[in-house]
Amino acid sequence: MANVVVKKIACPKCSECTEAKLYMSINATNEPTLRADVMDERLFKFRCTACGHEARLTYPVLYNDMKNRFMIYMIPEVDRFQLEDVELEQKYERLRGIRKRLASDFNSFKEKVFIFESGLDDMAVEITKLVISEMVAKKYGLSQVEEGYLSMYDREKNTMGFTFFVGKEHEPYVQSARLEIYGKAVTIVSEMAIKDRKLSGFIKIDREWAQNVLYRYKRMKQLDKKAQED
Numbered sequence: 001m002a003n004v005v006v007k008k009i010a011c012p013k014c015s016e017c018t019e020a021k022l023y024m025s026i027n028a029t030n031e032p033t034l035r036a037d038v039m040d041e042r043l044f045k046f047r048c049t050a051c052g053h054e055a056r057l058t059y060p061v062l063y064n065d066m067k068n069r070f071m072i073y074m075i076p077e078v079d080r081f082q083l084e085d086v087e088l089e090q091k092y093e094r095l096r097g098i099r100k101r102l103a104s105d106f107n108s109f110k111e112k113v114f115i116f117e118s119g120l121d122d123m124a125v126e127i128t129k130l131v132i133s134e135m136v137a138k139k140y141g142l143s144q145v146e147e148g149y150l151s152m153y154d155r156e157k158n159t160m161g162f163t164f165f166v167g168k169e170h171e172p173y174v175q176s177a178r179l180e181i182y183g184k185a186v187t188i189v190s191e192m193a194i195k196d197r198k199l200s201g202f203i204k205i206d207r208e209w210a211q212n213v214l215y216r217y218k219r220m221k222q223l224d225k226k227a228q229e230d
């Protein structure tokens with residue numbers, strides 16, 4: 001069952017208090033309707049009963065998909081790489097091989113759900129996205145394009161697509177990529193992320209993580225090449 005807390009929340013506009021349901025944890029397998037409500041943000045909607053003002057509630061939520069074997073802890077603005085929650089670890093101890101991720105905002109949270117539901121590896125997706133973002137940056141003559149999300153995946157058509165937000169206007173730009181790039185990223189991850197796969201607790205697999213892995217990978221390849229030349 002969902003773990004719900006009812007709280008009185010003061011309206012940011014008229015300061016009247018309205019009772020709102022806050023979902024501390026969500027089980028997507030047992031409550032598929034909640035999954036839908038999360039994905040279209042309905043679950044986080046606050047509506048003031050006095051003046052009708054609407055706002056989005058931002059608070060930590062633990063999302064658990066037992067069927068696809070992943071858990072996401074969305075903690076707004078979380079800036080750490082790893083979070084070990086002893087109580088949670090004990091509670092879910094018998095569930096091995098569950099991917100546990102930290103998400104610091106709603107968009108990356110939704111992206112993780114999409115990735116894991118599609119049967120993809122989020123580490124490899126993050127590396128693919130980094131490589132593709134560099135292509136997009138070049139195209140636009142920008143030093144870098146940071147914000148982007150996996151928005152399409154079609155195995156039969158051998159393609160995946162990322163939506164990037166570019167320039168000052170944050171215009172959405174969709175760049176597709178052939179799955180061979182993702183396949184290459186899977187190989188890189190299998191070589192470079194052995195330790196990260198064994199970490200306990202929730203970990204944040206994001207652009208920063210991908211930059212670090214790719215940097216180490218390129219360096220390793222350079223050293224290999226140099227060793228062959230010597």
Ligand SMILES: [Zn+2]
Nearest residue numbers: 011014048051
């Ligand atoms: Zn109000």
